[in-house]
Amino acid sequence: MDPLPAPDARRFTALRALSLSLFIAMHLGSLAVLWLGGTWADVALCAGLYVLRMFGITAGYHRYFAHRAYKTSRWFQFVLAWIGSMSIQKGVLWWAGLHRVHHRWSDTPRDLHSPVQRGLLYAHAGWFVSPEHDETDMSLIPDFAKYPELRWLNTYYWVPALVMAAACYALDGARGVVWGAGLSTVLLWHGTFTINSLSHTWGSRRYETTDTSRNNFILALITLGEGWHNNHHHYMNSANQGFFWWEVDVSYYVLRALAAVGVVRDLRKPPAHVLSPGLVAAATTRLAGVKAAAETRFAEAREAVGEVKAVAETRLAEAREAVGEVKAAAETRFAEAREAVESAVEDASTAKPNATS
């Protein structure tokens, strides 16, 4: 018989079942629009809350809290966090902290939502539904964790969604709740989740980043500009993710408008070399040319040095040979001279007695 699972494992299994049930219940509950029907006002409520909360996630959770792509006041940063929390995508500090991990470890085993690590479905919704990563690691986001109101909202992230649901009920009863808090939220979830799943699998790549990020026009439309994900992975700190005028980025247009009236400021932009991929490509080609030329020159120089060395060695050998010859000649001459001296001495000693006698 299998041993009973540890209390923590049991708690985890129960949490996962609860989380998955709520996730599925939201989807099934949204289908109630088919029975309840709706007016154009309900459709507008659904679309309006989708757009507002997508802005809260993209401009707030993502560009402001995760990347600090612009500055704002303490009250407006709370407003951004509140609107983002209305999307029921867990706490702002939790979300932004883990998003920093995503950039630091993109598509590696430490990336929680990489399609190449745990599959497309897990990258899309599995990582979010699972309570596996529920703890907020404040060390990932100390710059915002120092605000008590943000820590509070991070813990009670569901409060803004409850307030929103109550407002929907006040507007149009149960139908308002189903359209505004139900269907709109489910659409918003999947719209947001495409950035973790499809934006790493579907689209084109302008920049050779070390991850699988893509640029995709359709995803940029449904996420108010987040679909320019390859741009974003290449230069993550800019307030705009569409780098060129044709790259639609609604969140950025709204941020520009808010900057114009002084609500936000210091919107960060990508530097010039990032905006000119042609320029970068030309510079890279030029650099490769310079490198190849330098390598050729180096090889030529090495060859020339080799030749000079060979000539020097030949000359040295010749000189050595010449010195040997001179030495041999000198030795011969020396031997001859010695022989001559010896015979002269001998002649002299033989002649002496005759002279004295």
Ligand SMILES: [Zn+2]
């Ligand atoms: Zn990414």
Ligand SMILES: [Zn+2]
């Ligand atoms: Zn990012």
